[in-house]
Amino acid sequence: MKARGKFISLEGIDGCGKTTLREQLHDYLKDKFEILILREPGGTEVSEKIRDMLLDVRNVGIKSRTEAFLYAASRSQLVEEMILPALQEGKMVIADRFMDSTIAYQGYGRGLDIEFLMKLNELCTGGLKPDLTLLLDIDPEEGQRRRNKDVPDRLEKEGLEFQSRVRIGYLALQRAEPDRIKLLNGGDSIIELRGQALQHMSVLL
Ligand SMILES: Nc1ncnc2c1ncn2[C@@H]1O[C@H](COP(=O)(O)OP(=O)(O)O)[C@@H](O)[C@H]1O
Ligand SMILES: [Mg+2]
Structure with missing residues (x-):
């Protein structure tokens, strides 16, 4: 039987x-490991439908608790169907967001x-x-500047x-679980970040 694969979240x-690092890691690792790349919310047919609901800017009436349940439904399906x-097949799974997003966004963000x-x-x-979570920390103003060219979704509009x-919220989670959650400076260059991410991952592999 194959050893269980490792699960890494961004x-x-x-x-x-996150998405930039996910793509960098995928390019770098895809020839070396069997690897599954996922994003949240989404990643399965039904989870992508929930994603559309969650991120649609026209859905102005979604209450915070409903939002939390929708993310949870999407994640439940993703875990059972994909992760x-x-x-179990020994694949490495890299997820662009997972459970920490719920605590940070619906907890610290929404209250x-x-x-x-x-x-x-x-x-x-x-x-x-996750066996390992890479937290990219950045000043919110810098995050917003970087996103200025994209059309913002419902949560990005906050x-x-x-x-x-x-x-x-994220920083509090990192302090509470420093063994699992590794803090990276999102202001570093993409290549620098890829190197740091691979170093943290090499401890697992
Ligand atoms: N380390 C970095 N340095 C400079 N720009 C970056 C870096 N990482 C990402 N970017 C740019 O910032 C923008 C947002 O990055 P993205 O990966 O989409 O963030 P997220 O998925 O976390 O919202 C993109 O235009 C991307 O090219
Ligand atoms: Mg992204």
């Missing part, structure tokens, strides 16, 4: 560089109860946690104060 506020089978969200995370993941609260 986290951080909007514009910190667990891939890990929902953290205990409630931790329970929700436990329920929708079945207790699965202002700098919201992004600041989310950032504080």
